[in-house]
Amino acid sequence: MSDNPLLEGLDSDRRAPPCVLVVYGASGDLTSRKILPAIERLHRRRQLPGAFALVGTARTEMDDEDFRAACLKSVPDAAPGWDEMVKGFRYVAGDYTATETFDRLKEVLAEVDEQRGTHGNRVHYLATVPALFDDIARALGREGMNEPRFEDSFVRVVCEKPYGRDLGSARDLDDAMHSAFSEDQIYRIDHYLGKETVQNTLALRFANTFFEPLWSRQHIDHVQVTVAETVGVGSRAGFYETAGALRDIVQNHVLQVLSVCAMEPPATLDATGVRDEKVKALRAIRPWTPSDVVDNVVRAQYDSGWTEGQQVKAYRSEQGVDPTSTTETYVALKLEIDNWRWAGVPFYVRTGKRLPKRVTEVAFTFKAVPHLPFTTRDSRGLSPNALVLRIQPDEGITLRFGAKVPGGSFEVRDVLMDFSYGASFLQDTPDAYERLLLDAMVGDPTLFIRTDEVEQAWQICDPILEAWQDPSYPIATYESGGWGPKEADLLLQRDGRKWRTP
The missing domain is CATH 3.30.360.10 (Dihydrodipicolinate Reductase; domain 2)
Structure with a gap:
């Protein structure tokens, strides 16, 4: 709920569907400074469903409770109810080149689907350094995580800038992304x-x-x-x-x-x-x-x-x-x-x-x-x-x-x-x-x-x-x-x- 009483009844009719936001690089600066505060504000504006969860993954060793504590710390002025939402957040530690990381991630996502009702809907957010985009995209394709779990669910991937260092490297990165995802699944972000x-x-x-x-x-x-x-x-x-x-x-x-x-x-x-x-x-x-x-x-x-x-x-x-x-x-x-x-x-x-x-x-x-x-x-x-x-x-x-x-x-x-x-x-x-x-x-x-x-x-x-x-x-x-x-x-x-x- 907004702190401004004038906003009562003015909530947007745009509302996210049930889904899991999977953040790669979840222990990094972008996640704490931008992604988590943005998720909290969407929650405050009632634009996130009850069937929403965030699953973080990074090389940093943490368990679920450590990650939840970091999420709460990133948004010190959160509105009421944020702490309850964060209780459903999960974390997977591991190297992005290791099959075991994605095996564990698949297990956690299946658990989240069952517990939160997210119906296999995924938005993979690549908040890592760009050098890792290739490894993550190919791993998601190799592990079958690029395809929807159900006929009526979706999988999308969000890529941060910079997208390549020049035309040649941008085309190489596109080849890697398109090896796992179709163009309509790829969301290249520029916050401007x-x-x-x-x-x-x-x-x-x-x-x-x-x-x-x-x-x-x-x-x-x-x-x-x-x-x-x-x-x-x-x-x-x-x-x-x-x-x-x-x-x-x-x-x-x-x-x-x-x-x-x-x-x-x-x-x-x-x-x-x-x-x-x-x-x-x-x-x-x-x-x-x-x-x-x-x-x-x-x-x-x-x-x-x-x-x-x-x-x-x-x-x-x-x-x-x-x-x-x-x-x-x-x-x-x-x-x-x-x-x-x-x-x-x-x-x-x-x-x-x-x-x-x-x-x-x-x-x-x-x-x-x-x-x-x-x-x-x-x-x-x-x-x-x-x-x-x-x-x-x-x-x-x-x-x-x-x-x-x-x-x-x-x-x-x-x-x-x-x-x-x-x-x-x-x-x-x-x-x-x-x-x-x-x-x-x-x-x-x-x-x-x-x-x-x-x-x-x-x-x-x-x-x-x-x-x-x-x-x-x-x-x-x-x-x-x-x-x-x-x-x-x-x-x-x-x-x-x-x-x-x-």
Whole structure:
């Protein structure tokens, strides 16, 4: 039950069917920080049935009681009834390459079906490091755990990002997944697609007559996508040294958000209609040549500086980072979409660590009016109109337009019209993992990534990775606490534009 009495009677009619969520990597950080809190919130919203259970599996030695205690600890502010649900959770310890692990897992799942009435329905959630996806998928196929127990039950598998390190490894992983599961069983998750503002982009465009006609090259001058983090690499140096900002953020989060913003109207708002149009948008992105990469992509690393009032060290001085590392903590690029809607409209993307503010947004800057009838003095505070989609942390939409300043003169300046989810709706905004976990259990793949989307995203990023193999390719630096290197500013300045300050 919600803590907010205004929510009484407003529970969603979307409710998970009886099922078991099997979490691989159940002792890990993702499970404690994201998955378990999301499950508790679904329980609080009454969107989980009584016939629900979670079975965790990992290499860490624990028994059922240890695991249940860890689950309770992960959600210290849980609503009443959570402790009762957790009593039905189970745990299997073992190596993912060992047949004995899956033999024991099958036994536990059969017991859960009998005790909780979950009817053989399974959602396998791969919350491990991606290197283990292959082993787990093939083991599930080998042990017959990829097929429903009964004719009217289901088995699905959820894969975390990153899905491969490049196009070749993504295809290898797909081969492994498809050796055990059909494409309609595979749910590749990108939590950005579960955020309300990303989903609301579809409503903004296709439920309002005054936005969609403006959503094109006739009216939009350029688009900026910003994914900024204030934190450094922290304890993730081992992972980050093998990934970098392009693989970690651009290939998945950024390109998924961009495709939703750039896609054509789907015939139907279902999984096929939405994902077909997203793939078309990704395919229309102009392919890179080696010279294109040099001219349109900037990579950089953070140097020492000040962030949030604290002095911080340079990336190459972080523990676990190679002092000669060329791994990028920042990347800026200019993309072109070659279709009738977007031809000639540049999409500028930037993402980085140790930036001044944690923010993710998409900003559409409209073309300037053809003629201003005001004096230069009266219109000096006026900028082109802009529509900003705030994805995090304060989810909402801001529209910038010109208005007259009160007074005797005719001074015109920018004003903002702001929509905030928190202020506009009674309901708390569901967390992205909460939404996506429910979708996986219900069987709605609309907000998950299809195999052709994965391949197309890697085809965009692979030429950049290949160009960076050249030792002479420059890597810039930027002061921690700043908005990035001067080279990224030049990327826009040569087009007569500049980065906006979120």
